[in-house]
Amino acid sequence: xxxxxxxxxxxxxxxxxxxxxxxxxxxxxxxxxxxxxxxxxxxxxxxxxxxxxxxxxxxxxxxxxxxxxxxxxxxxxxxxxxxxxxxxxxxxxxxxxxxxxxxxxxxxxxxxxxxxxxxxxxxxxxxxxxxxxxxxxxxxxxxxxxxxxxxxxxxxxxxxxxxxxxxxxxxxxxxxxxxxxxxxxxxxxxxxxxxxxxxxxxxxxxxxxxxxxxxxxxxxxxxxxxxxxxxxxxxxxxxxxxxxxxxxxxxxxxxxxxxxxxxxxxxxxx
Numbered sequence: 056x057x058x059x060x061x062x063x064x065x066x067x068x069x070x071x072x073x074x075x076x077x078x079x080x081x082x083x084x085x086x087x088x089x090x091x092x093x094x095x096x097x098x099x100x101x102x103x104x105x106x107x108x109x110x111x112x113x114x115x116x117x118x119x120x121x122x123x124x125x126x127x128x129x130x131x132x133x134x135x136x137x138x139x140x141x142x143x144x145x146x147x148x149x150x151x152x153x154x155x156x157x158x159x160x161x162x163x164x165x166x167x168x169x170x171x172x173x174x175x176x177x178x179x180x181x182x183x184x185x186x187x188x189x190x191x192x193x194x195x196x197x198x199x200x201x202x203x204x205x206x207x208x209x210x211x212x213x214x215x216x217x218x219x220x221x222x223x224x225x226x227x228x229x230x231x232x233x234x235x236x237x238x239x240x241x242x243x244x245x246x247x248x249x250x251x252x253x254x255x256x257x258x259x260x261x262x263x264x265x266x267x268x269x270x271x272x273x274x275x276x277x278x279x280x281x282x283x284x285x286x287x288x289x290x291x292x293x294x295x296x297x298x299x300x301x302x303x304x305x306x307x308x309x310x311x312x313x314x315x316x317x318x319x320x321x322x323x324x325x
Contacts, residue, residue, distance in 0.1 A: 075105045075168050075194070077235035084246055085109040087192050087228055088166050094189065095159040099147045099167035099177070104130050106168065111140050118155055122146045148176055156187035165191040171240070174199050178219050181249070183262070185222050191249040194231060200245035212305050214273040218266055221256045221309050223249040257313025264323075265316045272304035272312075279303060284315075292318040 075081060084106060090096060096114035101107045101121050107130060111117050120143045121127040127144035134140040143150065147167075156163050165188065169177065174195045181188055195203075198211075203225045205211035219225065228246040233239040272283045280293060281300035293300045296314055298307070307315075 073168075073171075073236040073238060073240045074102045075235060076237050077231075080231055080235045081105050081109065083229065084166070084168075084192065084194065085113060087246065087248065088113065088164060089190055090114060090164055091189070094161060095155060095163050097152065097155060097163050097165045099165065099193075100170055100173075101130055101142075102126055102168070104133055106166070107134070107140070110166065111137055115139055116159065117141070118143060120145050120147050120150055148173055148180060152181075152184055153187055162187055162189035164189050166193070168194040171196045171199075171242075175215060178203075178215065179266075182219055182222055185251050188249075188251055190251075191223075192228070192246065193249070194244050194246045196240075197230065197243040197245045200227060200247050203247060207308055208306055210305075213276070214269050217269050217273075217307075217309050217312055219249075221252075221265070221313065223251055225249055255313075257310040258317035260313055260316045260320055264320055265313065268316050268319060269304075269312060272307075276303065276305065280307075284319075287319045288322070289315065289319060292322070 088096070088110070090113060093115055095116040095118065096110055098107060098110055098117065098119045101119040102123075103126065107117070107119055111134065117140045119130060119140065121130060122145065124144045127142050131142040134142065152163065165181070174193070181191065199215075201211045202213060202215045203219060204227055205213075205216050226248040228248055231244040231246060233241070233243065235244075268284070268287070271286070272278075272280065275283070279301045280298065280303070281290060283304060284293075290300055292315060295318070296311070298311060298315070
């Protein structure tokens with residue numbers, strides 16, 4: 056069992072910390088994590104360790120990544136007698152996840168109650184490292200979850216939906232109210248699962264170019280495709296694909312985005 060003799064550090068606003076305290080929610084999150092035998096588990100933003108102790112019971116190798124050095128120190132002290140738990144005092148956005156996957160010689164499972172201020176950029180980090188990810192389970196702000204699971208024509212459908220959705224199937228698991236946290240946030244939360252797609256949706260394209268085109272299309276949501284893609288000379292491409300240049304990006308499916316990017320890429324290479 057973890058050792059706890061130090062007083063619990065207080066939440067720090069600059070890290071977007073809201074500590075999970077509802078034991079039923081904690082158990083539901085841990086139960087949602089699917090681990091194969093011997094698979095390494097990575098926890099992001101463990102905070103005071105609400106999930107960590109149960110995750111340590113579930114996994115034979117647990118890596119906890121905490122940016123707050125006081126919390127990381129306290130967590131290391133709590134688990135000093137647990138040889139299979141490693142606490143990294145590090146920024147999750149800059150952490151080398153490949154070092155863990157290479158050390159374990161297999162894909163990793165990632166879980167966490169994500170600080171609201173890093174969730175979106177973190178998804179792009181894992182998008183670029185999808186080949187080492189077996190599965191991810193995260194608690195995020197409900198607005199972010201709505202964007203990740205939105206369909207075309209939905210007001211929440213956008214850059215995040217398309218870029219992440221091309222590589223991951225995103226599943227809504229359950230919602231969590233503010234009372235489950237300390238301090239209680241002003242927003243509601245949702246637990247979601249990310250399952251890597253065996254093959255990304257649509258045509259094979261350069262990931263950086265795909266992200267750039269999608270970003271350009273959604274940078275000003277009211278822009279038509281004709282205006283958003285004018286730097287790519289894309290009107291002939293849209294005509295060939297039978298896509299109306301006067302519609303906005305929110306009406307395109309992920310597959311349509313990949314077809315547009317594949318044609319842009321072909322033109323750039325000629």
